[in-house]
Amino acid sequence: xxxxxxxxxxxxxxxxxxxxxxxxxxxxxxxxxxxxxxxxxxxxxxxxxxxxxxxxxxxxxxxxxxxxxxxxxxxxxxxxxxxxxxxxxxxxxxxxxxxxxxxxxxxxxxxxxxxxxxxxxxxxxxxxxxxxxxxxxxxxxxxxxxxxxxxxxxxxxxxxxxxxxxxxxxxxxxxxxxxxxxxxxxxxxxxxxxxxxxxxxxxxxxxxxxxxxxxxxxxxxxxxxxxxxxxxxxxxxxxxxxxxxxxxxxxxxxxxxxxxxxxxxxxxxxxxxxxxxxxxxxxxxxxxxxxxxxx
Amino acid sequence: xxxxxxxxxxxxxxxxxxxxxxxxxxxxxxxxxxxxxxxxxxxxxxxxxxxxxxxxxxxxxxxxxxxxxxxxxxxxxxxxxxxxxxxxxxxxxxxxxxxxxxxxxxxxxxxxxxxxxxxxxxxxxxxxxxxxxxxxxxxxxxxxxxxxxxxxxxxxxxxxxxxxxxxxxxxxxxxxxxxxxxxxxxxxxxxxxxxxxxxxxxxxxxxxxxxxxxxxxxxxxxxxxxxxxxxxxxxxxxxxxxxxxxxxxxxxxxxxxxxxxxxxxxxxxxxxxxxxxxxxxxxxxxxxxxxxxxxx
Numbered sequence: 355x356x357x358x359x360x361x362x363x364x365x366x367x368x369x370x371x372x373x374x375x376x377x378x379x380x381x382x383x384x385x386x387x388x389x390x391x392x393x394x395x396x397x398x399x400x401x402x403x404x405x406x407x408x409x410x411x412x413x414x415x416x417x418x419x420x421x422x423x424x425x426x427x428x429x430x431x432x433x434x435x436x437x438x439x440x441x442x443x444x445x446x447x448x449x450x451x452x453x454x455x456x457x458x459x460x461x462x463x464x465x466x467x468x469x470x471x472x473x474x475x476x477x478x479x480x481x482x483x484x485x486x487x488x489x490x491x492x493x494x495x496x497x498x499x500x501x502x503x504x505x506x507x508x509x510x511x512x513x514x515x516x517x518x519x520x521x522x523x524x525x526x527x528x529x530x531x532x533x534x535x536x537x538x539x540x541x542x543x544x545x546x547x548x549x550x551x552x553x554x555x556x557x558x559x560x561x562x563x564x565x566x567x568x569x570x571x572x573x574x575x576x577x578x579x580x581x582x583x584x585x586x587x588x589x590x591x592x593x594x595x596x597x598x599x600x601x602x603x604x605x606x607x608x609x610x611x612x613x614x615x616x617x618x619x620x621x622x623x624x625x626x627x628x629x630x631x632x633x634x635x636x637x638x639x640x641x642x643x644x645x646x647x648x649x
Numbered sequence: 650x651x652x653x654x655x656x657x658x659x660x661x662x663x664x665x666x667x668x669x670x671x672x673x674x675x676x677x678x679x680x681x682x683x684x685x686x687x688x689x690x691x692x693x694x695x696x697x698x699x700x701x702x703x704x705x706x707x708x709x710x711x712x713x714x715x716x717x718x719x720x721x722x723x724x725x726x727x728x729x730x731x732x733x734x735x736x737x738x739x740x741x742x743x744x745x746x747x748x749x750x751x752x753x754x755x756x757x758x759x760x761x762x763x764x765x766x767x768x769x770x771x772x773x774x775x776x777x778x779x780x781x782x783x784x785x786x787x788x789x790x791x792x793x794x795x796x797x798x799x800x801x802x803x804x805x806x807x808x809x810x811x812x813x814x815x816x817x818x819x820x821x822x823x824x825x826x827x828x829x830x831x832x833x834x835x836x837x838x839x840x841x842x843x844x845x846x847x848x849x850x851x852x853x854x855x856x857x858x859x860x861x862x863x864x865x866x867x868x869x870x871x872x873x874x875x876x877x878x879x880x881x882x883x884x885x886x887x888x889x890x891x892x893x894x895x896x897x898x899x900x901x902x903x904x905x906x907x908x909x910x911x912x913x914x915x916x917x918x919x920x921x922x923x924x925x926x927x928x929x930x931x932x933x934x935x936x937x938x939x940x941x942x943x944x945x
Contacts, residue, residue, distance in 0.1 A: 371742075372739045379805070382778070442680075476920060479912065517681075541666065570771070573865075605780070
């Protein structure tokens with residue numbers, strides 16, 4: 355018996371340590387990014403990083419590490435992507451949740467889920483060889499590697515997240531809501547649009563937040579089609595540079611231990627905080643929806 | 650979701666408006682699915698002509714303008730393997746803890762919240778962390794090991810959440826039956842829960858595997874390289890990988906147009922790997938949904 359109880363205890367502690375690893379890794383990422391990132395401020399004033407309007411680390415003797423153009427690029431690409439993906443995603447989710455059932459539902463959800471794991475580098479390749487020539491031809495612009503291309507790809511990449519999470523949110527709306535609407539003479543369409551959708555609104559908002567997090571953190575697809583000029587992009591047909599692509603382009607060419615090297619970790623820390631905040635808000639929203647149905 | 654069953658017989662005009670509304674609603678979904686299908690057809694149509702035995706079994710030659718992609722296939726398999734060797738034991742262990750042992754307290758909430766946050770962190774941030782921790786602090790250098798471990802940290806939260814889900818789906822009566830016969834908690838889990846949760850966990854692992862193969866950002870600065878003459882011969886070697894090879898051929902190569910067919914072939918091989926594991930995972934899930942009432 356003693357051996358069995360000892361084994362039982364050992365199992366419990368082993369699994370506990372495994373679970374604790376999640377917390378340790380998260381803290382580890384936080385600590386490393388900040389410890390490395392902060393080192394850039396030995397040479398660059400914090401103010402010049404956070405509010406600097408120019409990112410030009412290569413200028414000899416007068417490198418500039420201004421966050422603003424990169425933050426602008428990240429938010430602009432993501433915002434335009436969401437302008438497309440949010441209406442598309444919510445409409446799709448509402449249709450899937452209210453109209454599809456059985457085998458068709460399984461097949462459609464499987465396709466959507468399958469696409470969530472689609473390699474982003476292949477999508478970037480597609481953007482480069484198909485979308486870019488198409489855009490440049492359609493709008494008579496010299497290069498299709500621009501804000502529009504990036505935003506279309508990002509919209510496409512965040513759709514599976516938005517659809518899946520919205521569908522979950524719509525499906526936890528209790529059936530009694532539908533029955534009550536039907537009893538009052540509402541059609542299925544009115545019920546879906548006026549009863550189910552509003553009831554699931556915090557869950558759907560969470561879906562949009564998670565879609566935002568997915569898009570703002572995407573690297574490879576963006577890197578391949580963005581054109582990557584670090585300017586304050588003002589038109590759909592101008593190149594754009596995001597935080598993620600800057601890290602990907604410059605980490606390889608910066609000398610280990612230089613301010614430039616550490617500045618990329620500072621960028622990583624900014625990205626980390628953005629996605630962490632996004633996730634925590636989404637989590638709270640999902641909990642709020644479930645609580646409102648007393649689940 | 651059986652709305653039509655319950656729907657009242659509305660006047661024809663209202664019924665028509667209702668159906669028309671849903672048809673409009675379906676358009677975005679149809680467009681999205683059509684683009685996905687087009688994407689697959691396009692990649693298969695352009696990649697298939699390049700695929701042959703030599704392409705799969707030979708290294709690139711002549712400045713990567715000829716030859717095959719063998720080192721990339723080998724490299725991708727190796728890093729994915731390393732990542733899973735790390736993340737499967739920890740991921741499933743954590744899944745068991747969260748579903749079987751975790752009390753409803755602050756610590757558990759912290760653990761859950763951390764894992765969900767990890768799942769949302771961009772892959773390039775994992776890449777930075779990998780550079781700082783594995784490449785530099787642990788002195789693994791640019792290597793298969795450093796890249797594999799970085800990928801392992803990234804897919805850990807995916808494996809934890811599917812493991813927890815599939816263990817939680819096993820009814821408590823399975824445990825109670827064993828406990829009533831005088832087993833310890835671990836024995837009950839070991840013999841009466843894990844075997845039934847296994848297919849679900851396997852599905853999660855296969856999906857994680859498929860996604861890991863296609864990841865580029867985490868390996869970009871932790872060990873992947875543009876070209877190596879030989880296949881990797883130690884865990885500390887640099888390596889070539891399918892997703893990075895595709896990236897390099899399209900954006901770094903000085904004859905990007907000339908190597909375009911090789912790029913299409915690389916994209917297709919990567920896609921076939923990813924789809925194959927996805928397909929097995931979904932096949933298992935479908936069977937489960939049919940076979941066991943308690944499992945979703």
